[in-house]
Amino acid sequence: MTESDFVALWRAFYDKVTAKRDELNQLDAAIGDGDHGTNLARGLGRVVEELKPSGSLRASCRMVGMRLLSTVGGASGALWGSALVSASTVLPDEAQMNHETALAALSRGIDQMRARGKAEVGDKTMMDVWIPAVTALESGAPVGDVAAQAMSSAEATRPLQARRGRAAYLGSRSIGHVDPGSLSTALWWEALAEVVDS
Amino acid sequence: MTESDFVALWRAFYDKVTAKRDELNQLDAAIGDGDHGTNLARGLGRVVEELKPSGSLRASCRMVGMRLLSTVGGASGALWGSALVSASTVLPDEAQMNHETALAALSRGIDQMRARGKAEVGDKTMMDVWIPAVTALESGAPVGDVAAQAMSSAEATRPLQARRGRAAYLGSRSIGHVDPGSLSTALWWEALAEVVDS
Amino acid sequence: MKKVVNRVEDVVDEALDGMALAFPAYVRRIPNTNVLARAVPKKGGRVGLVSGGGSGHEPAHGGYVGYGMLDAAVAGEVFTSPTPDQVLEGIRAANHGAGVLLIVKNYTGDVMNFDIARELAEAEGIEVASVTVDDDVAVQDSLYTTGRRGIAGTIYVHKIAGALAERGASLAEVKAVAESVISRVRSMGFALTPCTVPANGTPTFTLEENELEMGIGIHGEPGIQRESVRQADELAESMLDRLSSDLDLNSPARLAAMINGMGGTPMLELAILARKVAHWSQDKGHDLRRIWMGEYMTSLEMQGASLTLLSLDDRLQELLDAPSDTPALRQGVAHD
């Protein structure tokens, strides 16, 4: 992956989140506090404004993480932000990286999310999408397939009862709604697949 | 008029106000604060509970005035209450009175209202009903006619702009609505006519 | 209608009990009355202050009973003036031998009921004076009408006259300072939503999604005109301009301002108004010494707000800043 792919990835993600901003808010209103789309769109807007190729994937990834940390807020801001800052530490100080490095960075990122959020698969959070997606990529699945699978994982949160995050307060009333953070994570994988395929 | 007529008058007035409670509130909501029916019904309820022939019209009338003063509240409570207390001073300490005494009491009552409220005919208050009604009675009109005229006087407040009372704050927006205190006053005259005719 | 109440007939009675139970160090309810009086009466020989009006304006007026403000507050039914016998009870409780000042909001019903009570109290030998607050610039003032309404500016009268009374000033002096406040205070309010009197069950008016009522009183009555909803800053500016022209603030003045929520407006929004009030004062060169922001004089659950300006002089400012210790208004906490 090149740095310009990296830039394109965040631009594509921003476009997708903006397009689905209201849907994400509505999903969050059903089982949370209705701000997930607004939060992510606000933060990603700042990211795409500032993100320019810098010659260093490490620096760019760290910048995205710091910017999301300081603009998104809420659970998703802390998770996305700290995961990216963590992931950046294994990225090269160059404009290019290979597949292994990318995998290592992803794995570092989800470790950080797990440590912060203490959620596992089945808790009805974005981890329900992140963990199987990274596992599939590690076992060699093409990004396009992983993205499709991510979307099904997000949809598969619908029947679950939330155990982490704000939706957990609803108890059994959280059943029957897709987790907003899972959907936005699936959008990130779609964005990645588009950028890598093209 | 006998004391039992007097008791019957307040009972009949109470029944009429209770039946029109919501209408009086709605008229008051349009140009005031929506409580005129509730206020009068509350006070008259207490009056009819307590009013028993006492052998003295003066005492009975004073009792009704004091009770309205302490239970109605608002502009109408002060006006009705102090008018009746004033009127009672010219009534005999007996169970019966003649037409002249009744006229003197009415005239004393509206003087008191005028002194307290400073309203004149045309200001869109209950004085628009009281003043012409007492004048008509003084000039010999039968009570039934006076009651009918009172109802037209109430209706005639509709096109006026209020200059006294809460409705005055609305300026020209008070135009087009019947004054609630005028309607309840007309109901009193109807009650009187019924009691005197029967 | 959704309200946190038991029987609608008991709302005022239970709320008065609730005030007394919640603030026993400040107020007690005089048994069998609708009067909240100070739990610890004022020193003998000092002028007592009584105010009151319909219920539904909480914390007015029971919330202002205490050191530095009122001695007794008399409550009527929701939005209905209290009756003279109740006001008389309040006057008796507030009388410590130096006379009693009645602070009345200018509504026909309030004025007449307080007048009757005053006559009754005078007949008992209590010296009583009264002032009528008419701060609402929305209403046309004229000798031939009821005149202007009294709204949130009334609380400045409680505060300043109360501070002076606490110092042992005479009834005439306390009355004079109250009148000075009245001559220098102006208010105006608007509603985004109506409110519902518990006993009625239906809102007093209805508004479309893009409408507001401008120039409302505090009884859920319609305002002087219906306008379309505007941004907070524009709304505040037009009201401030009206207040200041009515106060003849042509040159820079020393001011206090009150941003008063009508009951259902969150403090988040009141703060946005406060910001504009401060900026407007700055732009006009005024010296805005004090802002009070919160709920001082409400209309049940109505969403909306009123703005009040008080033109200060040295004396009024000093009395405004004097300590007060009441359920709803406390200032002057001593600490290092």
Add this chain to the structure above:
Amino acid sequence: MKKVVNRVEDVVDEALDGMALAFPAYVRRIPNTNVLARAVPKKGGRVGLVSGGGSGHEPAHGGYVGYGMLDAAVAGEVFTSPTPDQVLEGIRAANHGAGVLLIVKNYTGDVMNFDIARELAEAEGIEVASVTVDDDVAVQDSLYTTGRRGIAGTIYVHKIAGALAERGASLAEVKAVAESVISRVRSMGFALTPCTVPANGTPTFTLEENELEMGIGIHGEPGIQRESVRQADELAESMLDRLSSDLDLNSPARLAAMINGMGGTPMLELAILARKVAHWSQDKGHDLRRIWMGEYMTSLEMQGASLTLLSLDDRLQELLDAPSDTPALRQGVAHD
């Protein structure tokens, strides 16, 4: 959606300015941040207190910045946890060399963002401790879930830990007393109406005329169940019973109670709840020492309320009654 706002994007920014402009003697806004800090910093060598969370809960938390309570309050967007860089600014402002206590409400987002800030502050050499308030009994507590939410009981933590910090206690002592409060405080709330986040424009849920949401949080989220509207006394009693059984109040206890309006409930109605809280305590033989009644932790314009019980001991009671001087909570006015 009808609100007194300018551009919805500017709501938090303008409201923070408004707070600072309305209460300049109490708070200042740290430039280019969402932090309100004390206008007059605490004495050196004393523990600093920082709290915060999403906006929309006013007067929480900026209204509690001042003598005897917080040193800094950090605001996020409406109902959104503040970001770590902002919390870090708050910690810096509150640090006077004796360490800083973070008072965090138990929401995943708040906890994580405050945790990250704490790591950043520690990296700068500031000693930081933190406590997590989880007073909401509506939510099932379990090791395998997020645990209970923090709601209005948080203000008791501000008050009591703040009073101790003011006396020069160590960070460990201040943290310990905060934890003692947390272990002894329980809350529960309900909503009669939803609220609308300005940026969204639509209410977070809808309720029929005869429905309420029981067991709500403070972010307009749905509660744990929908119930039909009941009389105030019944509603209060069922909540109080739940609070007291969660606190194991089997024998008579010494209590403080908070009746907290959610933003759109008039004080008239809160007073009716206060009355019931006092009567319930009496019936159960509890010694109800203090009632706080008003708006302490709100959800924008939501109608509804929460009840909080705090089980007191001598020390907590004494600290609860200690003076505080902040925009929203003042007590201890000195007078004759």
